[in-house]
Amino acid sequence: MQETLTNKPPLILTIDDEKVIRNSFKDILEDNGYEVIQAENGHIGLKKIREHKPDLILCDLQMPEMNGLEVVRAVKEEFGKIPVLIVSGAGVLNDAIEAVRAGAWDYLVKPLFNMDILLQAVEKALDRAKLIAENEAYQKNLEKQTVKLQQEIEERKRTEKQLVQAEKMAALGDLVAGVAHEINTPLGIGVTGISYLNDATRAFKKRFTAGEATKTDLIKFMEDCEEACQITLSNLKRAAQLVAGFKQIAVDQSSDEKRIFNIKQYIDEILFSLYPRIKKTRHTVHVDGPEDLEMNSYPGAFSQVLTNLIMNSLLHGFEDIEAGQITITVKKEDHSIILRYEDNGKGMTEAQQKKIFDPFFTTKRGCGGTGLGMHLVFNLVSKKLNGEISCTSTVDKGTFFTITVPMGDVED
Known part of the structure; x- marks a missing residue:
C-alpha cells in the first residue's frame, strides 16, 4: 500500500x-x-x-x-x-x-x-494517479520557473540595451568633447586676430581723425590688417574643416540611415574624429585599401565598430606599450567587403578570446570599463551589418579581427 x-x-x-x-x-x-x-x-x-x-x-x-x-x-x-x-x-x-x-x-x-487482482489494480491506478499529480506539479513549477526565467532574460535584455545605448552616447560624448577641444585652438587664434584687427583699426581711426596719420601709418595698418585677416581666415578654415569632419561621423553614429559611402575615405574620417585621442599617444594607424571601393550599408554602425576596435586597442591592447601599430586593410571579395583589423599590442589569452564578445566582459573592471564595447561590435556586425566577425590573438604579439559584411548594391 x-x-x-x-x-x-x-x-x-x-x-x-x-x-x-x-x-x-x-x-x-x-x-x-x-x-x-x-x-x-x-x-x-x-x-x-x-x-x-x-x-x-x-x-x-x-x-x-x-x-x-x-x-x-x-x-x-x-x-x-x-x-x-x-x-x-x-x-x-x-x-x-x-x-x-x-x-x-x-x-x-x-x-x-482472488482479491490480489483487486489490490494490484488499486495500487496500479493509485501509482498512475500519483505520477500524473507529480507530473502536473512539475509542469506547473516548470512553467512558473520558465516565466520567471523569461522575465529575467527580458530584464537583462532591457538593461543591456540601456547600457549599450549609454555606451553609444558616451562615445558620442567623447566625440563632442574632442570637437570642443580641437576647435578651441583655431577659434582662439581667430578671436585673437579679430581682436588685434579691431584694436589696430581703432588706433588708426583715431590718428586719422586727429589728422596725425602718415603714409607710413597707413602702410603699417594695411600690413597688420592683411596679416590678421590671413591668420583669422586660415584658422576659421581649420575650424570649419574640423566641424565638417566630425559632423558626418556624429550624424551617422546617432542615426540608422543606410547609404552608399566610400570605405577608405570614411575610415579616414573616422580616424580624423578620433585624432584627439590618438594624438595624445605615440601609436600610429595605417590604412590600406582601394581608393574607389564603395559599399551600400549603415555608416553609423560601421563607424561604431571601427571606433570601438580602435579604442579597444588604445585602452587595452596598448596598455603599458609606448608606441603601438594599428593596421586596417579593406578589400572586396565577390560581393562582400573584407575588413582586417590588426594591432601589435599585448594580445589575449585563449580564455579571454572565448569571452571577448560576451556582454559585460572586461579586463578593466573597476576602472570605468562596462564590458559592452566588443559585445556592441559583435551585435552591430552580425545584426545591423548582416556580417560575421572573428578574432584571433597571441599574448605579447597582438590581436587580429576579420570582419566580413555584404557590400550591398552600389550601382547608380
Whole structure:
C-alpha cells in the first residue's frame, strides 16, 4: 500500500448496490491500510465524492437509478483525474470498452475470487494517479520557473540595451568633447586676430581723425590688417574643416540611415574624429585599401565598430606599450567587403578570446570599463551589418579581427 502526496493513507470510495460486495471490498482494503467509505448508489456516491474527495473510486457497472457509466462520466466531467475502476459481474467485452471510453481507468470482472487482482489494480491506478499529480506539479513549477526565467532574460535584455545605448552616447560624448577641444585652438587664434584687427583699426581711426596719420601709418595698418585677416581666415578654415569632419561621423553614429559611402575615405574620417585621442599617444594607424571601393550599408554602425576596435586597442591592447601599430586593410571579395583589423599590442589569452564578445566582459573592471564595447561590435556586425566577425590573438604579439559584411548594391 502506498501513501498519498499528503502522507495519509489513500481514501477509497466503493459504490455498489450490493452491501455484501461493499463490505467485502471494505474489509480487504482496510486490511491493506486503505481508508474506505461506501455508497449504495451513484447519486449518493457523487455526493460523497464532493464531500470527501477520495483518491480512488470502485464502482459497480449495473446499478439502479444511475449506472456505473453515468458515474464515470459525471466524475470525469466534474472532478477530472480521480481514478475510477469499474467492477462488473456482466463480463461483457463491449461493456469494458464503453467504460474505458467513458473515462474508467480499469475494468474488473466479479466475483473476484482472488482479491490480489483487486489490490494490484488499486495500487496500479493509485501509482498512475500519483505520477500524473507529480507530473502536473512539475509542469506547473516548470512553467512558473520558465516565466520567471523569461522575465529575467527580458530584464537583462532591457538593461543591456540601456547600457549599450549609454555606451553609444558616451562615445558620442567623447566625440563632442574632442570637437570642443580641437576647435578651441583655431577659434582662439581667430578671436585673437579679430581682436588685434579691431584694436589696430581703432588706433588708426583715431590718428586719422586727429589728422596725425602718415603714409607710413597707413602702410603699417594695411600690413597688420592683411596679416590678421590671413591668420583669422586660415584658422576659421581649420575650424570649419574640423566641424565638417566630425559632423558626418556624429550624424551617422546617432542615426540608422543606410547609404552608399566610400570605405577608405570614411575610415579616414573616422580616424580624423578620433585624432584627439590618438594624438595624445605615440601609436600610429595605417590604412590600406582601394581608393574607389564603395559599399551600400549603415555608416553609423560601421563607424561604431571601427571606433570601438580602435579604442579597444588604445585602452587595452596598448596598455603599458609606448608606441603601438594599428593596421586596417579593406578589400572586396565577390560581393562582400573584407575588413582586417590588426594591432601589435599585448594580445589575449585563449580564455579571454572565448569571452571577448560576451556582454559585460572586461579586463578593466573597476576602472570605468562596462564590458559592452566588443559585445556592441559583435551585435552591430552580425545584426545591423548582416556580417560575421572573428578574432584571433597571441599574448605579447597582438590581436587580429576579420570582419566580413555584404557590400550591398552600389550601382547608380
